[in-house]
Amino acid sequence: MKLIVGLGNPGPEYSSTRHNVGFDVLDLLAHRLNWIPKPDDFNRLARNKFQALLLDGPTPTDRALLLKPMTYMNLSGQPVQAALAFYHLTPADLIVVSDDIALPCGKIRIRANGSPGGHNGLKDIERALSTQDYPRLRIGIDPPPPRHPQADYVLGKFTPTQRTALTPALHRATDALLLWLEKGTTPTMNRYNSDPPV
Numbered sequence: 001m002k003l004i005v006g007l008g009n010p011g012p013e014y015s016s017t018r019h020n021v022g023f024d025v026l027d028l029l030a031h032r033l034n035w036i037p038k039p040d041d042f043n044r045l046a047r048n049k050f051q052a053l054l055l056d057g058p059t060p061t062d063r064a065l066l067l068k069p070m071t072y073m074n075l076s077g078q079p080v081q082a083a084l085a086f087y088h089l090t091p092a093d094l095i096v097v098s099d100d101i102a103l104p105c106g107k108i109r110i111r112a113n114g115s116p117g118g119h120n121g122l123k124d125i126e127r128a129l130s131t132q133d134y135p136r137l138r139i140g141i142d143p144p145p146p147r148h149p150q151a152d153y154v155l156g157k158f159t160p161t162q163r164t165a166l167t168p169a170l171h172r173a174t175d176a177l178l179l180w181l182e183k184g185t186t187p188t189m190n191r192y193n194s195d196p197p198v
Contacts, residue, residue: 002181003065003089004029005080007098007121010070018141019073019154021170022097025139026066028174030055050086052079059181074120077128084129091134095180097173098122099154103140106165108173110137110189135185139173
């Protein structure tokens with residue numbers, strides 16, 4: 001069994017913001033796995049468990065858990081740690097999907113481990129798990145404009161130009177997670193860390 005965590009903030013006021021792309025990818029993934037009729041159904045059909053919304057079901061190779069922490073971004077670690085412990089999983093069985101201001105909007109990057117890079121959700125997961133050794137999939141959202149507070153930027157909505165770049169990236173990230181479920185981290189990095197063909 002594998003655990004896929006999408007990071008974001010709960011509540012309609014945060015829907016479709018830059019900081020919630022992890023939630024957006026889980027919506028698409030659950031739909032692609034045929035667990036829900038359409039992406040908008042995730043929150044309605046998920047179970048409340050571990051202070052999170054949880055869906056689980058079969059994949060082409062095994063079973064998986066999709067988890068959206070409902071604790072707000074900077075407290076994401078507790079639901080992740082609780083789910084790993086309950087299902088007797090290790091950090092190697094986990095992948096976390098998050099936004100990244102260091103990447104251009106529309107780029108995705110998969111890593112087997114690494115530092116949080118200033119991301120509060122990843123910081124709290126590292127604190128809760130006492131390790132940086134877990135895979136993560138980062139989705140670029142562009143850096144904030146000059147003199148624009150970072151917190152306001154990540155909690156803001158995408159511009160139309162950014163949304164044009166983001167939409168295919170969300171689908172590419174979903175494809176990457178499906179490959180990760182089947183083949184693991186290294187083959188997924190090899191395939192998806194390069195730019196998509198034009």
